Amino acid sequence: xxxxxxxxxxxxSFNPIHHNFCSQCRTPLVLKGRYRAISILGQGGFGRTFLAxxxxxxxxxxxxxxxFLPQAQGTATIKKAEELFEAEAIQLxxxxxxxxxxxxxxxxxxxxxxxxLIQEFIDGQTLADELKSGVFTQExxxxxxxxxxxxxxxxxxxxxxxxxxxxENIIRRQSDKKLILVDFGAAKQMFSNLSITGTVIGxxxxxxxxxxxxxxxYSSDLYSLGVTCLELLTGIDPIELFDIDEYEWIWRQFINxxxxxxxxxxxxxxxxxxxxxxxxxxxxxxxxxxxxxxxLIQKTTKLPTTTKNIDLYLSLFLNQQEMKEGCIKPIQxxxxxxTIKSPPGTREGQKLKIKGKGLINTQTNIxxxxxxxxxxxxxxxxxxxFETDEFDNSGHIIKKSQKQAVYYIEKLxxxxxxxxxxxxxxSFTMGSSQIKNASPxxxxxxxxFWMGKYAVTQEQWQAxxxxxxxxxxxxxxxxxxxxxxxxxxxxxxxSEKTGRDYRLPSEAEWEYACRAGTKTPFxxxxxxxKSIANVNFDSRNHKYISLKKNHIDYNIDWGxxxxxxxFPPNGWGLYEMHGNVMxxxxxxxxxxxxxxxTDGSAWVEKGFFTLGNQVARGGAWCFSPxxxxxxxxxxxxxxxxxxxxxxxxxxxx
Numbered sequence: 001x002x003x004x005x006x007x008x009x010x011x012x013s014f015n016p017i018h019h020n021f022c023s024q025c026r027t028p029l030v031l032k033g034r035y036r037a038i039s040i041l042g043q044g045g046f047g048r049t050f051l052a053x054x055x056x057x058x059x060x061x062x063x064x065x066x067x068f069l070p071q072a073q074g075t076a077t078i079k080k081a082e083e084l085f086e087a088e089a090i091q092l093x094x095x096x097x098x099x100x101x102x103x104x105x106x107x108x109x110x111x112x113x114x115x116x117l118i119q120e121f122i123d124g125q126t127l128a129d130e131l132k133s134g135v136f137t138q139e140x141x142x143x144x145x146x147x148x149x150x151x152x153x154x155x156x157x158x159x160x161x162x163x164x165x166x167x168e169n170i171i172r173r174q175s176d177k178k179l180i181l182v183d184f185g186a187a188k189q190m191f192s193n194l195s196i197t198g199t200v201i202g203x204x205x206x207x208x209x210x211x212x213x214x215x216x217x218y219s220s221d222l223y224s225l226g227v228t229c230l231e232l233l234t235g236i237d238p239i240e241l242f243d244i245d246e247y248e249w250i251w252r253q254f255i256n257x258x259x260x261x262x263x264x265x266x267x268x269x270x271x272x273x274x275x276x277x278x279x280x281x282x283x284x285x286x287x288x289x290x291x292x293x294x295x296l297i298q299k300t301t302k303l304p305t306t307t308k309n310i311d312l313y314l315s316l317f318l319n320q321q322e323m324k325e326g327c328i329k330p331i332q333x334x335x336x337x338x339t340i341k342s343p344p345g346t347r348e349g350q351k352l353k354i355k356g357k358g359l360i361n362t363q364t365n366i367x368x369x370x371x372x373x374x375x376x377x378x379x380x381x382x383x384x385x386f387e388t389d390e391f392d393n394s395g396h397i398i399k400k401s402q403k404q405a406v407y408y409i410e411k412l413x414x415x416x417x418x419x420x421x422x423x424x425x426x427s428f429t430m431g432s433s434q435i436k437n438a439s440p441x442x443x444x445x446x447x448x449f450w451m452g453k454y455a456v457t458q459e460q461w462q463a464x465x466x467x468x469x470x471x472x473x474x475x476x477x478x479x480x481x482x483x484x485x486x487x488x489x490x491x492x493x494x495s496e497k498t499g500r501d502y503r504l505p506s507e508a509e510w511e512y513a514c515r516a517g518t519k520t521p522f523x524x525x526x527x528x529x530k531s532i533a534n535v536n537f538d539s540r541n542h543k544y545i546s547l548k549k550n551h552i553d554y555n556i557d558w559g560x561x562x563x564x565x566x567f568p569p570n571g572w573g574l575y576e577m578h579g580n581v582m583x584x585x586x587x588x589x590x591x592x593x594x595x596x597x598t599d600g601s602a603w604v605e606k607g608f609f610t611l612g613n614q615v616a617r618g619g620a621w622c623f624s625p626x627x628x629x630x631x632x633x634x635x636x637x638x639x640x641x642x643x644x645x646x647x648x649x650x651x652x653x
Contacts, residue, residue, distance in 0.1 A: 004029040005037040005050060007114075009069055030055065031111055035118055037065055051121065054106075062123070063106060068115035086115075095158060098413045098463075101151050101180050122182065124174040127232060128167035136232040138259050144170075144232065145266075145289060147179040148225060153282035155181075156218045157497065163216055165224035166206045167231060205238035209273050222279050226270025233259070247273075262288070283499070384421070389524070389568050405573035407453070410498055412463040418494075419453040420651060421573050423513050430511055431593055432521075432631035440593055446512045446600035451505060452648035454478070454564035454575050455583060456490065464494050471643040476563040478581045483641035484614040487584045491649060505650035506602035507587040507633070510617045514578075514630045516571035521629045522578055523570040528628070533579035534562050534621045535628050561621055578628040581646030582620040589613035589635045613637055620644035 003014040006022040006029060013024045017038070020029055030036045034056035041049040047069040053060045093105045107118035127144070130136075136144070148170065155162060162184065169183045208223035210216065227238045234241065234254040241251045249271055252264070266288050272278040279285050384407045387400055406422040425448045431438040455478035462468050462475075470480045482490075487504060494502045505513070515523055522528050530537055561580055569575050586602035596603050613635050619628025622644050626632065636645065 002038050007037055007067060031116060032109060035063060035065060062121040064119045064121045066117040095155055099154050100414055101178055103182055122171045122173055122180045124171045126168050127170045131167060131232060131235060135235040138263055141229050141232055149282040149286050151181050152221050161216050161218060162221050164203055165221055166203050166228055210275055219275050219278050219280050222270050226267055229267055384573060386569055386573050388571055403571060412460055416459050416463045418460055420450040421453050423451050423572060424448050428512050428515060430508055435631055437591055437633050438631045442593055442598060444508045444598050444600055446509060448653050449509060450651040451513050455581055455646045455648045457564055464490055464497060472561045477561045478564055478646040480561055480581050480646050481641050481643050482645055482647060484584045484638035487647040500651055502649045502651055504584055504586040504647060506600060507585040507615050508600045509650060510585050511630055513574055523630060528578060528625055533567055533628060535579040535619055535625045536622055577618055579619050580621055582616045582634060582644050583618045584647040585615045585617055587615045589615055
């Protein structure tokens with residue numbers, strides 16, 4: 001039976017779970033009216049940790065209470081302990097909300113002159129606990145590296161050094177077997193001046209030489225991760241794995257079985273005492289780890305080996321493999337159920353059965369001959385199933401079709417995804433003979449690229465930029481009132497945040513993606529109506545709308561932007577390519593297509609009379625359907641930020 005623990009350090013008695021005050025000292029048992037401690041998880045020099053329940057929520061979920069209670073002596077020591085406790089709150093608040101493998105901070109407050117942190121409870125075992133059952137295999141150690149390195153990449157991108165990586169601070173979450181990096185009490189902001197000496201913090205045996213001198217850097221975390229892997233492989237305390245007299249690691253003497261030379265070299269480089277010879281970034285380690293898959297990936301994706309696209313390499317590599325109890329086992333492409341793992345941060349992949357040339361989704365029975373074609377160029381990515389409508393010349397639905405698209409999800413924060421769809425290679429006829437500034441029509445060859453499933457939303461903008469300039473507020477609405485310059489800054493900051501080179505689509509890429517293989521004025525056919533797109537149907541141009549009232553709800557009056565995903569997707573899974581907000585492209589404005597590129601790239605040579613103007617596409621809620629045609633173009637100053645302007649992002653393969 002659960003009991004309440006008194007948080008008064010001189011009492012700490014147990015009480016019935018329904019009591020609100022300690023029966024011995026009358027101290028309140030429920031912090032802030034909601035957090036009740038029910039057991040002690042641990043106690044150290046800086047305080048105590050409790051398992052608690054959150055009584056303010058119906059499900060009464062578990063939480064962790066950290067109570068600052070330093071046992072250290074001396075004013076300076078206690079002051080440093082206070083700083084570390086405060087630092088953990090700051091780091092968890094900054095990092096936990098943006099990464100699924102870092103615990104979230106729920107509260108930080110002071111009660112009875114004692115500081116408390118309330119953070120996410122991770123149900124699972126530490127790697128130190130797992131090690132008690134036996135040493136790790138080299139496959140398990142590789143899995144640890146592949147799980148932890150992306151976390152380090154993220155925290156380093158936030159200018160944070162963890163400074164205390166060890167098996168006790170890595171928990172395997174029971175629900176999904178992901179590794180969670182905990183205990184950010186030692187985490188430190190990284191300053192550019194590496195000559196500044198700080199307090200020596202970290203666990204003895206795991207800390208890099210420069211960290212022992214008070215000068216930690218990003219590679220110090222990599223050193224600690226390398227030492228952690230040595231302990232997992234050998235089961236030996238790191239202190240025993242280093243020969244002080246010879247000043248070298250002797251870990252190979254304690255390995256019971258042979259080890260892959262490539263992995264051994266990676267571990268050796270992680271633990272080099274000299275920072276100049278050690279790995280400098282998590283990306284460098286990942287690149288070496290994934291080099292065994294490099295030939296396959298280069299053959300199928302034609303991606304160059306650079307640290308800029310290492311996330312794509314990592315996704316592709318992991319998606320060729322199946323995680324079982326911490327081990328990596330290759331998936332065999334046979335007549336069986338095939339589980340395709342999603343890239344980091346996505347939901348579980350679809351279950352597909354190979355049958356003949358194509359694949360059959362066992363949940364929806366959707367056949368996908370196209371899947372294999374896409375899979376040849378982007379192997380291992382999950383498949384998104386969606387439904388599209390086919391319309392007649394009056395804009396009425398005549399058929400519903402099941403479609404599929406390859407995708408990945410970029411997590412901007414724990415609850416804010418950015419969904420990107422793969423737009424495969426192809427050719428199309430760009431422009432329209434009926435639109436003066438969209439002539440002459442010409443053939444364009446487009447290389448495969450990724451494109452946002454939706455226009456960038458207000459919550460996505462807020463997660464990257466920290467504000468919301470939109471006139472029509474709503475987290476799922478597209479961000480509006482955005483100039484071309486602002487859109488470019490967003491892409492730059494998003495790239496810095498994620499390590500991928502996000503950008504605006506070229507005008508050719510935008511039209512190619514909008515058309516989705518169609519040649520009609522709209523991707524839905526010759527016409528659109530109020531159930532298809534958010535445009536201004538009050539205009540006098542009725543050529544593009546159906547007038548049969550039994551098929552159109554004329555009581556609908558959008559009159560502003562609506563949430564993304566409100567209208568049906570086009571044939572490639574992209575939403576609101578017609579209407580809602582007009583979308584910026586990379587290209588500078590030209591009055592026609594004479595001399596325009598034919599390879600799908602952006603046309604950035606400035607037009608003679610249009611200096612400073614950019615291209616925008618897709619129409620908007622306030623413009624007539626004509627302006628929303630697939631080939632229609634609009635010109636605006638790059639500083640213009642009116643309430644109908646937004647954008648979506650793209651990414652080269």
